Amino acid sequence: MHLLGERSRERDNLRDDELELVRRCLAGEQAAVTALVDAFRGAVFGLCYRMLGHRQDAEDVTQESFVRALRSLAGFDLTRDFKPWLLAIAGNRCRTMLSTRKRRPPMALPAEGVEDHLPGVEEAKHLGEEVELALSQLREEYRQAFSLFHQEQLSYAEIGEALGCPVGTVKTWVHRARKELAAALIQRGVVEEQRHESRGV
Amino acid sequence: MNREAFENRLQDLLDARRSPASDAELARAADEQPDLRPLLAAYELLASAPRSVPALQSDLTERVLREWKQLPTPARPAMPSWLAPLAAVAATLVIATSIAFLAQDRGANRLVDKPSENSAKIAQTPNTDAPDLNRLTRQAAQNYRSLAANTEASFSSALSVVQPNRHKAPTTDPTAAQDSNWLRSVPNNLRPLSNSASGAVYSLMRAVPGTENDEQEGY
Numbered sequence: 001m002h003l004l005g006e007r008s009r010e011r012d013n014l015r016d017d018e019l020e021l022v023r024r025c026l027a028g029e030q031a032a033v034t035a036l037v038d039a040f041r042g043a044v045f046g047l048c049y050r051m052l053g054h055r056q057d058a059e060d061v062t063q064e065s066f067v068r069a070l071r072s073l074a075g076f077d078l079t080r081d082f083k084p085w086l087l088a089i090a091g092n093r094c095r096t097m098l099s100t101r102k103r104r105p106p107m108a109l110p111a112e113g114v115e116d117h118l119p120g121v122e123e124a125k126h127l128g129e130e131v132e133l134a135l136s137q138l139r140e141e142y143r144q145a146f147s148l149f150h151q152e153q154l155s156y157a158e159i160g161e162a163l164g165c166p167v168g169t170v171k172t173w174v175h176r177a178r179k180e181l182a183a184a185l186i187q188r189g190v191v192e193e194q195r196h197e198s199r200g201v
Numbered sequence: 202m203n204r205e206a207f208e209n210r211l212q213d214l215l216d217a218r219r220s221p222a223s224d225a226e227l228a229r230a231a232d233e234q235p236d237l238r239p240l241l242a243a244y245e246l247l248a249s250a251p252r253s254v255p256a257l258q259s260d261l262t263e264r265v266l267r268e269w270k271q272l273p274t275p276a277r278p279a280m281p282s283w284l285a286p287l288a289a290v291a292a293t294l295v296i297a298t299s300i301a302f303l304a305q306d307r308g309a310n311r312l313v314d315k316p317s318e319n320s321a322k323i324a325q326t327p328n329t330d331a332p333d334l335n336r337l338t339r340q341a342a343q344n345y346r347s348l349a350a351n352t353e354a355s356f357s358s359a360l361s362v363v364q365p366n367r368h369k370a371p372t373t374d375p376t377a378a379q380d381s382n383w384l385r386s387v388p389n390n391l392r393p394l395s396n397s398a399s400g401a402v403y404s405l406m407r408a409v410p411g412t413e414n415d416e417q418e419g420y
Contacts, residue, residue, distance in 0.1 A: 182243035191242035
């Protein structure tokens with residue numbers, strides 16, 4: 001209970017800080033705009049990169065999303081949280097770009113050649129690559145939902161706003177993604193290998 | 202614990218952003234059933250999935266600021282483009298309707314305000330139509346009086362039902378006298394509520410000679 005209360009207070013403080021930044025931006029304060037972009041650029045870029053799978057495109061859409069958000073800032077409902085609103089704008093821009101691309105977004109990590117690095121590389125890096133490889137073979141919705149939840153640490157509600165779908169759907173996608181990823185990792189012997197390495201240590 | 206229950210528990214833990222390794226029940230189940238161990242290890246790996254996003258270019262903030270400075274009015278909410286013409290049409294309709302109503306009402310008032318002049322002129326004009334006008338006016342007055350009588354009768358019967366003692370014993374109480382006059386004044390009280398046409402007829406009736414004291418003429 002005490003921990004929950006503390007978390008709630010922290011969230012309220014964070015929200016107050018965000019709203020103060022928004023108000024200062026609305027007043028035309030340049031320092032506030034800088035602070036706002038710095039505070040959320042990682043989250044927006046992470047979302048764009050997860051959705052587009054291409055660094056340059058993700059950077060362009062991140063910039064465009066911030067400019068759009070600042071342009072529409074006067075219409076922002078101050079009773080809402082700022083981050084989901086911003087991520088929803090970024091998600092819309094990503095979907096627009098994906099619809100104009102007409103092709104499946106390439107993953108940043110190459111699917112080939114990962115196995116060549118198996119022995120002799122750092123374990124964490126190897127496991128990360130294995131997860132990314134398995135992720136690249138998932139359905140796009142599953143991959144995006146999983147990455148946003150586990151790698152970008154967004155909540156289900158935030159992912160729902162960003163991807164423009166209900167929270168229940170997001171949860172289903174994440175669960176299916178985990179199930180398929182776990183099966184792929186077991187099939188590839190990644191976790192067995194991890195177990196042997198652990199025993200060896 | 203079967204495989205499905207085991208996996209559901211893993212999903213719940215990951216939803217709560219907790220590590221499966223910290224759950225004693227899962228660890229016990231994995232110890233008892235070796236085929237569940239790879240599943241536990243896979244979910245542990247997923248729970249700690251590293252964030253592998255490339256670094257963002259450092260000049261993003263400057264680029265956003267440059268574009269932000271070029272925005273014309275960043276703090277002003279944009280009005281939808283279709284709203285302005287719609288508002289203009291609505292305003293025009295409201296003004297036109299108001300003008301039409303005002304003109305209609307003014308015409309009726311003019312007839313009510315100056316009926317005697319018009320009526321006197323009509324009465325003095327040696328026109329063959331004059332008798333017909335008088336007859337029509339008298340007919341209108343008769344209809345009006347008939348309506349008033351009916352209204353009075355209706356009120357009276359309604360009142361006798363609601364207040365049956367009102368018409369019984371006469372009293373010297375001045376308020377009681379006012380009460381009895383009240384019933385007679387009902388048609389007059391109703392008159393301001395009637396529409397402009399009946400008001401005009403009433404005024405016309407008063408203006409035409411012979412209709413003012415119609416009781417004396419046998420109406």
